[in-house]
Amino acid sequence: MSPAAPRLAGQAGKGLAGHTRISTQALTSVAQAAAADVFGVAPAAVRVSWTDDAGALALAVSSPISAPSLGTVRASPGRLERTGGSIAQRATLAKALILATVEHLTGSRLSRVDIRISGLQATEQGRVQ
Template sequence: MSVAEAVETTTSLAGHNRISTQALTSLAQAAAAEALGVASSDIRADWSDDDGLLALSIVAPISIPALGDVLRNPLRVQALGGSIWERAVAAKATVLETVTRLSGSQLSRVDIRISGAQVTEGGRVQ
């Protein structure tokens, strides 16, 4: 019997798996960085207990286009996902889904506090 067959036929295996807080934090930072268009090193992620589930608190800047770019092309704001508020709300859902899917941990909520803005010059926001 192969290992895969044994796992399929066994309802539970002895032992447990744990993901360290540091690994979860790095994952949350990467997910938030992608959603907000900034470097993961600029993001602070903190965990708390929320009635047995994990609550994630993110403090991060958000990337924004240069004001001159927006004045020349007001549709640029919508192309990036909307206002800062709209992008932060969307980022909450994205971070929650990404962290849950990749870690298997169940999060109750994600709170995001925007701590600043990083202006991107020309081109597409990364």
């Protein structure tokens, strides 16, 4: 251990002089990953943008959402509830989950998260009859 290590370890809870910034690209990557996890899609399918909301960060997310095929829901209506509810219910819950995840991982404060569901990715193959 270097002689400076004990001195720095004791300052872990204290701020050191200087700046720490997270780039827009890093924030975007974290937000894409968080939204992709919540919606059950690939991060590349998620689009995010940032705006200034009276000095705070506002996040807009546009993403497809994974859901059982219509044939599966018709055959087993209870399946929809086991996947987290309707698309509207899942999108509403996603706002809080994405906000909490992005804030936790980046240390940034978000004022809001706006969600736009851009499509549906069926999780199971099947034909609607």
